[in-house]
Amino acid sequence: MRRILVLFAHPALQKSRVQRELARAVRALPGVTFHDLYEAYPDFDVEVAREQALLTEHEVVVLQFPFYWYSTPALLKQWQDLVLEHGWAYGREGRALHGKLLLCALSTGGSEASYQPGGSNRSTIGALLAPLAQMAHLCGMEYLPPFVVHETYRLDDAALAAHAAEYAALLAALRDERLDLAVARAQARLDTKLPALIG
Ligand SMILES: Cc1cc2nc3c(=O)[nH]c(=O)nc-3n(C[C@H](O)[C@H](O)[C@H](O)COP(=O)(O)O)c2cc1C
Secondary structure (H helix, E strand, C coil): CCCEEEEECCCCHHHCCHHHHHHHHHCCCCCEEEEEHHHHCCCCCCCHHHHHHHHHCCCEEEEEEECECCECCHHHHHHHHHHCCECCCECCCCCCCCCCEEEEEEECCCCCCCCCCCCCCCCCHHHHCHHHHHHHHHCCCEECCCEEECCHHHCCHHHHHHHHHHHHHHHHHHHCCCECHHHHHCCCCCCCCHHHHEC
């Protein structure tokens, strides 16, 4: 069984609808440690030793966040800047994260069609997440295709509930080693064709 650490970053949870529902679906799953970064560090004063210890104790790291200005909310960047130290996370001696899996689980206001070369956002989500993919690579982690919920402003309650259930199923499959990683690696995103990926 893989232990999963969800690093959740939403700066305005009281206004959240989509991420709140995704969080609700996974926070009590057995084998999942749900860590709300804005709750833990409202002053951005990230405790490096605590975060490194948490990372060490888990085999899968999930970055869960609303897409803000084509990137993560600021505290997740602060977390990266402080926690992923040279000589610990990367560099010749930095092997603490080697072999772990990294998954981004994000929601976007923009539609799937807008995240195409000819769309209003001009780039795919995969291309825009390249810094996180490269972060994983530099740290010796395996970067998985992202789980994405698009068009958050248009999602009705039934569609949102379906996405939340799918997200929970994905984390449970990752935990139980039921996700076919060889097939998953070939996908652009993990939210499409999920049943085919889960044994
Ligand atoms: C400050 C800010 C920046 C945002 N930037 C983007 C963006 O770059 N691309 C996008 O598709 N949506 C963007 N959005 C929309 C959010 O991604 C969307 O509202 C969020 O995923 C919905 O989740 P929630 O209900 O949990 O807040 C932005 C929203 C805010 C408030």
